[in-house]
Structures are given as structure tokens and as C-alpha cells.
Amino acid sequence: MPQLTHLDDTGAARMVDVGDKAETAREAVASAAVAMRPETLALLLAGGHKKGDVFAVARVAGIQAAKKCSDLIPLCHPLMLNAVEVGFECDESRGVVEVVASCRVSGKTGVEMEALTAAAVAALTIYDMCKAVDRGMEIQAVRLLEKRGGKSGAWQREGGD
Amino acid sequence: MPQLTHLDDTGAARMVDVGDKAETAREAVASAAVAMRPETLALLLAGGHKKGDVFAVARVAGIQAAKKCSDLIPLCHPLMLNAVEVGFECDESRGVVEVVASCRVSGKTGVEMEALTAAAVAALTIYDMCKAVDRGMEIQAVRLLEKRGGKSGAWQREGGD
Amino acid sequence: MPQLTHLDDTGAARMVDVGDKAETAREAVASAAVAMRPETLALLLAGGHKKGDVFAVARVAGIQAAKKCSDLIPLCHPLMLNAVEVGFECDESRGVVEVVASCRVSGKTGVEMEALTAAAVAALTIYDMCKAVDRGMEIQAVRLLEKRGGKSGAWQREGGD
Amino acid sequence: MPQLTHLDDTGAARMVDVGDKAETAREAVASAAVAMRPETLALLLAGGHKKGDVFAVARVAGIQAAKKCSDLIPLCHPLMLNAVEVGFECDESRGVVEVVASCRVSGKTGVEMEALTAAAVAALTIYDMCKAVDRGMEIQAVRLLEKRGGKSGAWQREGGD
Amino acid sequence: MPQLTHLDDTGAARMVDVGDKAETAREAVASAAVAMRPETLALLLAGGHKKGDVFAVARVAGIQAAKKCSDLIPLCHPLMLNAVEVGFECDESRGVVEVVASCRVSGKTGVEMEALTAAAVAALTIYDMCKAVDRGMEIQAVRLLEKRGGKSGAWQREGGD
Amino acid sequence: MPQLTHLDDTGAARMVDVGDKAETAREAVASAAVAMRPETLALLLAGGHKKGDVFAVARVAGIQAAKKCSDLIPLCHPLMLNAVEVGFECDESRGVVEVVASCRVSGKTGVEMEALTAAAVAALTIYDMCKAVDRGMEIQAVRLLEKRGGKSGAWQREGGD
Numbered sequence: 001m002p003q004l005t006h007l008d009d010t011g012a013a014r015m016v017d018v019g020d021k022a023e024t025a026r027e028a029v030a031s032a033a034v035a036m037r038p039e040t041l042a043l044l045l046a047g048g049h050k051k052g053d054v055f056a057v058a059r060v061a062g063i064q065a066a067k068k069c070s071d072l073i074p075l076c077h078p079l080m081l082n083a084v085e086v087g088f089e090c091d092e093s094r095g096v097v098e099v100v101a102s103c104r105v106s107g108k109t110g111v112e113m114e115a116l117t118a119a120a121v122a123a124l125t126i127y128d129m130c131k132a133v134d135r136g137m138e139i140q141a142v143r144l145l146e147k148r149g150g151k152s153g154a155w156q157r158e159g160g161d
Numbered sequence: 162m163p164q165l166t167h168l169d170d171t172g173a174a175r176m177v178d179v180g181d182k183a184e185t186a187r188e189a190v191a192s193a194a195v196a197m198r199p200e201t202l203a204l205l206l207a208g209g210h211k212k213g214d215v216f217a218v219a220r221v222a223g224i225q226a227a228k229k230c231s232d233l234i235p236l237c238h239p240l241m242l243n244a245v246e247v248g249f250e251c252d253e254s255r256g257v258v259e260v261v262a263s264c265r266v267s268g269k270t271g272v273e274m275e276a277l278t279a280a281a282v283a284a285l286t287i288y289d290m291c292k293a294v295d296r297g298m299e300i301q302a303v304r305l306l307e308k309r310g311g312k313s314g315a316w317q318r319e320g321g322d
Numbered sequence: 323m324p325q326l327t328h329l330d331d332t333g334a335a336r337m338v339d340v341g342d343k344a345e346t347a348r349e350a351v352a353s354a355a356v357a358m359r360p361e362t363l364a365l366l367l368a369g370g371h372k373k374g375d376v377f378a379v380a381r382v383a384g385i386q387a388a389k390k391c392s393d394l395i396p397l398c399h400p401l402m403l404n405a406v407e408v409g410f411e412c413d414e415s416r417g418v419v420e421v422v423a424s425c426r427v428s429g430k431t432g433v434e435m436e437a438l439t440a441a442a443v444a445a446l447t448i449y450d451m452c453k454a455v456d457r458g459m460e461i462q463a464v465r466l467l468e469k470r471g472g473k474s475g476a477w478q479r480e481g482g483d
Numbered sequence: 484m485p486q487l488t489h490l491d492d493t494g495a496a497r498m499v500d501v502g503d504k505a506e507t508a509r510e511a512v513a514s515a516a517v518a519m520r521p522e523t524l525a526l527l528l529a530g531g532h533k534k535g536d537v538f539a540v541a542r543v544a545g546i547q548a549a550k551k552c553s554d555l556i557p558l559c560h561p562l563m564l565n566a567v568e569v570g571f572e573c574d575e576s577r578g579v580v581e582v583v584a585s586c587r588v589s590g591k592t593g594v595e596m597e598a599l600t601a602a603a604v605a606a607l608t609i610y611d612m613c614k615a616v617d618r619g620m621e622i623q624a625v626r627l628l629e630k631r632g633g634k635s636g637a638w639q640r641e642g643g644d
Numbered sequence: 645m646p647q648l649t650h651l652d653d654t655g656a657a658r659m660v661d662v663g664d665k666a667e668t669a670r671e672a673v674a675s676a677a678v679a680m681r682p683e684t685l686a687l688l689l690a691g692g693h694k695k696g697d698v699f700a701v702a703r704v705a706g707i708q709a710a711k712k713c714s715d716l717i718p719l720c721h722p723l724m725l726n727a728v729e730v731g732f733e734c735d736e737s738r739g740v741v742e743v744v745a746s747c748r749v750s751g752k753t754g755v756e757m758e759a760l761t762a763a764a765v766a767a768l769t770i771y772d773m774c775k776a777v778d779r780g781m782e783i784q785a786v787r788l789l790e791k792r793g794g795k796s797g798a799w800q801r802e803g804g805d
Numbered sequence: 806m807p808q809l810t811h812l813d814d815t816g817a818a819r820m821v822d823v824g825d826k827a828e829t830a831r832e833a834v835a836s837a838a839v840a841m842r843p844e845t846l847a848l849l850l851a852g853g854h855k856k857g858d859v860f861a862v863a864r865v866a867g868i869q870a871a872k873k874c875s876d877l878i879p880l881c882h883p884l885m886l887n888a889v890e891v892g893f894e895c896d897e898s899r900g901v902v903e904v905v906a907s908c909r910v911s912g913k914t915g916v917e918m919e920a921l922t923a924a925a926v927a928a929l930t931i932y933d934m935c936k937a938v939d940r941g942m943e944i945q946a947v948r949l950l951e952k953r954g955g956k957s958g959a960w961q962r963e964g965g966d
Contacts, residue, residue: 004204004215006290008729013218013290013700015707017727019669019748025824032300043165054165056539056818057174060879061235063820064547067875067883068233070711072282073289074222074704078711078724080883082913083822085813104824108726112296113289120281120300121233128234128274129167129174135273135316139193139281139303144296155296169568174539176546178566180508180587186341217335217700221396224337225708228392228400231550235543239550239563241400243430244339246330265341269565326687326698328773335697335773347502354783365648375657376648378496378861382557383718385498386869389553389561394712394765395772396705402561404591405500407491426502434779435772442764442783443716450717450757451650451657457756457788457799461676461764464783477779487848487859489934496862496934515944526809537809540818544879555873555926556933557866595940596933603925603944604877611878611918612811612818618917618960622837622925622947627940638940652890657861659868661888663830663909714872718865722872722885752887 006075015075021108026149029102030115032123032142038095040134044126045090054129055088058099062086062122066103066114073117079107081114086122099123100145110150116142167236176236182269187310190263191276193284193303199256201295205287206251215290216249219260223247223283227264227275234278240268242275247283260284261306271311277303328397337397343430348471351424352437354445354464360417362456366448367412376451377410380421384408384444388425388436395439401429403436408444421445422467432472438464489558498558504591509632512585513598515606515625521578523617527609528573537612538571541582545569545605549586549597556600562590564597569605582606583628593633599625650719659719665752670793673746674759676767676786682739684778688770689734698773699732702743706730706766710747710758717761723751725758730766743767744789754794760786811880820880826913831954834907835920837928837947843900845939849931850895859934860893863904867891867927871908871919878922884912886919891927904928905950915955921947 005016036044044054063084070078083104090097101118103111123139130137146156166177197205205215224245231239244265251258262279264272284300291298307317327338358366366376388406392398405426412419423440425433445461452459468478488499519527527537546567553561566587573580584601586594606622613620629639649660680688688698707728714722727748734741745762747755767783774781790800810821841849849859868889875883888909895902906923908916928944935942951961 003294004290005293006218007214011214012731013214013703013707014730015725015728017748019726019750053168053172053174053539053542056536057167057235057543059536059818060540060543061233063818064876064879065233068229071708072222072226072229072233073286074218074708075286075289077726078722078883080724080885080912081820082824082882084820085817086819087817104822106824107724112292113285116285116288116300120285120303124274124277124281124303125234125236127277128236129165131273132166133164135305135308136318137304139277140301142281142285142300142303143298147296157297173570174542174546175569176564176567178587180565180589214700214703217697218704220335220697221701221704224335225393225396232547235547238565239400239561241402241429241563242337243341243399245337247336248334265339267341268563325777326773327776328701329697333697335701375651375655375861375864378858379650379657379718379865381496381858382862382865383716385496386554386557387716390712390716394705394709394716395769396701397769397772400561402563402590403498404502404560406498408497409495426500428502434775435768438768438771438783442768442786446757446760446764446786447717447719449760450719451648453756454649455647457791458801459787461760461786462784464764464768464786465781466779469779479780486938487934488937489862490858494858496858536812536816536818540811540879544877548877551873551877555866555870555877556930557862558930558933595936596929599929599932599944603929603947607918607921607925607947608878608880610921611880612809614917615810616808618949618952619962620948622921623945625925625929625944625947626942630940640941656890656892657864657868658891659886659889661909663887663911715869718869721887722883724885751885 013075018077018108023106023108024149025106026110027104028110028112028115028147029145030119031145032099032119033140034097034123034126035140036095036134036137040130041092041095058122058125059086061125062101062118065121066118069114069117073113076113077109079105081105086118097126110147112144112147174236179269184267184269185310186267187271188265189271189273189276189308190306191280192306193260193280194301195258195284195287196301197256197295197298201291202253202256219283219286220247222286223262223279226282227279230275230278234274237274238270240266242266247279258287271308273305273308335397340399340430345428345430346471347428348432349426350432350434350437350469351467352441353467354421354441355462356419356445356448357462358417358456358459362452363414363417380444380447381408383447384423384440387443388440391436391439395435398435399431401427403427408440419448432469434466434469496558501560501591506589506591507632508589509593510587511593511595511598511630512628513602514628515582515602516623517580517606517609518623519578519617519620523613524575524578541605541608542569544608545584545601548604549601552597552600556596559596560592562588564588569601580609593630595627595630657719662721662752667750667752668793669750670754671748672754672756672759672791673789674763675789676743676763677784678741678767678770679784680739680778680781684774685736685739702766702769703730705769706745706762709765710762713758713761717757720757721753723749725749730762741770754791756788756791818880823913828911828913829954830911831915832909833915833917833920833952834950835924836950837904837924838945839902839928839931840945841900841939841942845935846897846900863927863930864891866930867906867923870926871923874919874922878918881918882914884910886910891923902931915952917949917952
């Protein structure tokens, strides 16, 4: 039967020991979608300059959040990220901004939480900048798309949406 | 035409000036849902002890994240939260943990981002603790449920899902 | 029967709501003692220059820790300290450095935890700087000496040691 | 004779008590200059997209640093900034990027350090992004331009450079 | 004659160079005791649910503090912890909660400060949650129990209390 | 033609991938100068005790800032510093305090930004402690003096001032 490794035999939380794990190249890609009214997205995309700054701010927020992951998620291990990238794709007709974040590390634990945190915080940052005009926005589908490296090897989300 | 207040006339991001706003009692409630396989949720709920710690860890993570909001979301104002609460509700048949976070402040800006950040980080923490057994989990519907206080007054999400 | 206010009726932790509390002038004084071998303390006190820097580093650590209190202690409220002071007194014959920290705020919650955290972290910093020569040091009696302000009013530790 | 208020009578550092100060509207404007080779600045300005992101990243870094000021500068008081703005002006012939940061607060202490920290960190961020092509860059003239509010009233830098 | 390695020849503090040290498996175990009135501890232990959350919150606080150690203790090196565990033992008749924290790392410096910081902050968190009913509590005997690894090898506290 | 590596082909910022870089011993030395009125510096230097604490506080601030570098400068990689030193030299006739900071690491990226950040924050801390008596102070010449290690090898600033 599978076990929740973050709990010891008595049910107490712990930062699991990764001391015996090998240091390997690991990567994770995660995404999140910000669903808003199409007119909100149109406003966001109006004007080349403005577009630059909105997504640039969200990108920085996502990158910084990846580095703060072990401070945010209590049982995450601190690690030294080799790379973080955060990108955006807009579907204007549906009013959706898709955030994709990827993290890479040479380490003893995976970077799924770093990628998910980066995607979630970048999405929250977009929400913050648009909330004055569209309070009903929703962040959807914060999820892992793929991971590579480590003992459990590669994993890829099936299908799609 | 509505404007994105976080951008100045040239499109540059800024932390908007709230100096002229009145200090009022404000509250916001936000939620997020962690969708997992029903058997993952069953595992999470097996054993009274374990249940306690898993949700307790996620609750602390959410409360702490509310306090870190202005460090995570670049254009958010620092503020002195009066109260933060994070609760969980489990739908075992659907395999869903619903996170509800509420924040209160006497201040010049609202606490929507604090509540949303608390809900999102608590959800990410649950993901972290279960990911070894269910990598395909998804965080859904991070969204504001209601807000009170401030010039824009009360707001409540319509309908439901 | 008294209650632990940081827990709600179901036993879940929360940051209690201080929204209805009055903003008053509050102060707290706390202390901690670092017990070491007398020869370690002699080494620490040897040379005017060195003494300056060791205690200066510990003092800064204590002041900074007071400001980080709500980030360290999960259910503490963020607050805007008006003043922090950290002092040291050495009992060379017993090999004890006594740390005294005081914090003041105009706020809705007391600053006991800020003062205790400042004292504890200043003491840990002294431990850190001496540990290479005396690993058996011990931090003793981290405790509140007095507090003023707030609904519960003034409190002073009885007796002494 | 003037005194360094951050030191007590024994020369020990302290966070000075601002409890008796009035809460007034305060503002500070500070600047910093990044001097680089003109061809480095040309590279920085080449392409509309790129320009957007470089300065947007530095702007976010400056805004975030203003909020972290009391964590960086040991004797600074925590405060709740009402507004932060960071702007850039480029002198292409001299190869200089001027950073101007302004902060506002309703509080008991001034925001000079917040504005100076924002300008310095935004300048360091530009250095970081250009260092691979121009290691000899220099950050010059980190200084206060003006301040308003508080007991000491308004102050403005004389002359110019 | 022994030396305080955190000070250079002029008495100035420094983060000592560990660049030439070997990266070895290191572990440290530290403890702290929270002494309270027996009736306070009885209150803390009343009800299975409540017990879960109080100690769970303190455990998370301790684990997070271990990761923040280099930010709290000025001359500590940042390091990537492999594991952190925090446990509690209650002596109901004496009114004492004993906190034991252990940290492990593969690194160039030991993790004594991380373990001590985790124990101290977990103890402070228990103080925080009980202070409304028992202001006179005291944190005692924050100390290293044992360490392993590194050039100085294994060390174990003699005797006991 | 040289490129700004922190931007991808579309001009978006990223934390560049250092996964393929070798882990080598790296060092960087940076400086900053705080220019003040000679009488301000005289005040700063008056009294042996006082001098100790002012520079000790600034030194701690610089050391701590080096460790926070990846949190301050958005595209910097987190890294585990092996050593940080911050020193001061005073030119009383010119009224200048020169700050020199050096950082060392065994890592995949250089430590220029860490050294520059340490120098800048130590300088800002001196400004903070003297600003009540000399608001016109200026931080000048924040710059890299030399670096060693990594693929680009050694670099030394030419000439001097």
C-alpha cells in the first residue's frame, strides 16, 4: 500500500531524508490558467508597452516564487535551481492566459513544487493586476505537465485537457 | 473605459498610491480545490492522527503565505492582517479537498490577494504531501468567494460552480 | 475554564481576530541566558575590539529577529515595531551572558513574542560564535520579564530566579 | 553637538523609539545612476520587446526591495508603504541609466531608506542583466533627491550633480 | 589557545571560509524544554484534535526555522538540509514539553545551529499558543544533544540533566 | 555580437540555465564608497565603542545581504556561499568610508552580484545610521574590483579611481 512519505509512523509531518538519493539532473514543467472575461484580456493586451510590463511583472513574480518554494511549502527541501523560465500564452476568444513554468536542478529532489509554485504565483500576479476590472477571474488547472530525472524517472500528463 | 491601475500612463508597473484611501474594516474569502484520485484522498483521511497533521501543515502554510503576500505578489501593499483562517472540506466520492481561506484587516487596501494566496499555497502544500502517490492531482478554481469593506464595497461570487 | 485562543472550536489553528482590539501603547521585556564555561566567556571578553563585534552581531541578530517574528511564529500577527533594544550583561565568574530584549509598539496585539524571539535569537547567535570552543553551552531561561499595555494590562515576573 | 540616534549612550545600536512621533504623510525620492559603456546601453535599448523586459525586471526588483527595507537595513523600522514608483531615464551618449525611486507612507518614520534601497537594488538588477557584456559598469550617486513630511519637514538636494 | 573563528585578527565578524572543507554527511540533534504550569499542559493535551494541531503548528514552525537559520544567525552559512524532524514529549506531572529537533545535511558545515534554531522556534511557538493562559512559562535548556560528521567528528552531551 | 543572456529570443527575462557549467571555486571582490561631510565621519569615529557598533552593524547587514542576493536580484541563482567578508576604510580628510566586500563559493555561477549587493547594503546601512545628521550623503562607485574562477576566468578592474 502506498504511503504518504511526509508523515512518520505516528502521523507527524517531517522533511523526509533525501541524504541517500543521488544527485541527478531534474526538470519539471507546470502550468496554470487564468480565466477572465475576454474584454479584460483585451484590455491587458491593448498597447504594446502595457503588455510588456504586465507579463514581465508576472514572470518575475513566478521566477522569484520558484526560489522561495521551500519557504512557502513547509516540507519542501531547499535547493539550488539551475534555471527557471515562465511563459504566457493568451487565448483571446476564451479570455484565458495560460502560464507555463519550467524549473531545472541538479539535485536530490525533484522540482515539481518549484514549477507549480512559479505557475501559481505568476497567475496570482496577473489576477492582482486585473482584479480592479474583473473580480470574478479564476485560476484553473494548476498542474504538473511533465517531469524528468530522479529515481521515479520521466512522467508526462496524459491527454491534455 | 476601465483601466489597469497597476500601470502608469506609459505602461510601467507601480505600487499604486493608497495614501488617500480611508482605513476601513475589510475582509475577503477565497477558495481553491485540490482534485485527486479518490483513493489518494482515502489515504489522506486514513487514521485520525495522520489527518490531523496533513491538514494542520497545509493550514499553517496558508496562514504564513497570507502574511507573505506582499513579498510574493510584486505590486501588493504590505499590510497588517487582523485575522487569517484556513479550513478544509473533503468530498471523498469526488476526491476533492476544498480549501477556504479568509483574511481580515483594518486598512487602506483589500485583502483579496492575501486570501487567494493563502488558499493557493495551502492547496499546493496538500499537493506536495500527496504527490508521491498521485502526480496527476490538479489545483482548480482558485477564486474569490466574497469581499467586504473599502470603497468598492461588498462583492459576492454569483451562482456557484 | 481558560481556552487556547489560537484554536477554534474544532481544534484548528488560526490567527485570532484582533480587529476589535484597541490600538494601545504596548511594551514587553524578555530575557535569555547563555551558560558557558567561564574560560569561554573570558575568551569572548578578551580584547576590547573583539568584544565589540561579538555582542554587536548578536544585538543586530536579535533586533532583526524581532522584526521577523510573525514570519517565524506561525500564528503571530504582523506588526510595526516602534522600538527594539537588545542588551547584554556578563557574569564572568558563573560564565553566563544574560540577554535582555525590549520591544515597543502602538498596536492591537502585544509584543511578548517579539521580545522573546529577539532574546532567543541573540542568544543563539552568541552560541554560534562560541560553539567551536565550547559545544556544551546551553541557552537557559528564555522568558518574559514584564509587559505593559493592552486589555490584560501590566504583568511582571515574580521573584526572580 | 549632533548625535547618532541609532546608538545609545554606551554606543550600542538600537532601533530608536518612534512611539511618540506623529503619523504624518511622508515621501522620499532617491536616485542612482548605472554607468556603462555606450555600446552596452545601445544593446540594452535594441529592440522594443527587450527594452520592456529589462527595465520591467529592474522596476519590480526596486519595488520589492523597498518593501524589504527593514529586513535589509538592521535599524530600519517596518512600515506599510502607501506607494512605490521606480522609473528610468537613459542618456545614450554617456552610457548612463538613471534610476529614480519614490516612496510614500503615512507613518511615524520617513521613507528615505526605502527609496534609496529601491534605487540601489534596481540599479544592481540592471548591472546583473548586463554584466556578461560589460563587467566594468559602475553604480554611482545613490542619493536622496528630496523628502517631505515628518518633524524635520521638507528637504531638497541642492544644485544637482 | 583556542580562537573564536567568526572574528578575524582585528576582531571583525566574518562568515568563515569553508571552501576547503570536505562535503560530508552531518547530523545534529538539539532539544529545548517548555516549562509551564501542569494545568496549562493539561489544557494543551485535552482533546485529541486540539493536541494534533498545537504540536503540528509548532513542528512546522521548527522545520521552517531550520531552513531560515542562515537568515536568522548572521554568520551561519546557507546550506541545503537533507532532512529535518521535530518531535515532542510531554511530562504532565512536571508541566514540561520537551522539544527534540534533528537535522541532516551533506555539506561543508555542521547543522548544530539549524537543530538548535528549530528546537528554540518550536518551543517559542508553543509559548505563543499557551501564553494567554500562562504568561510565566519559560523555555529552558536549549542545547545540543549530539552531532556527527565533519572534521571534529562525533560529539555527545555528557550525562543528561 | 554580444547578447544579454538573461533575455530569451523573444526578449523575455529568464533565470539562465547553468546546469551544464562546471562547479568551480569562484571569488568576487566589490566596493562602494559613502561620501559624507568630514564632520559626520568625525562623529562616526568619535569614541572607540561607538565606532565598533556602527561598523559592526553595517558589516552584519552586508553579510546578510550577500546571502539574500537571489531574493533581491530577480534573475540571480540561489547559491551556497562559502565565505563573506566586509571591511571598511575611512578617509577622514575627504569624509569617505570605503566598503570592501568579498564572497567565495564553489558553484556554477559567479558571486559578483553577492559581493556588489553586500557592499551596497553595508553602505546603505552606514547612510541610515548617519542620515539624521547629514542627509546629503552619497553612495558612490559601487563596483566590482576583481573576480576569479568560472569559464570567463579572472578579471581585475583597471587603473583605480
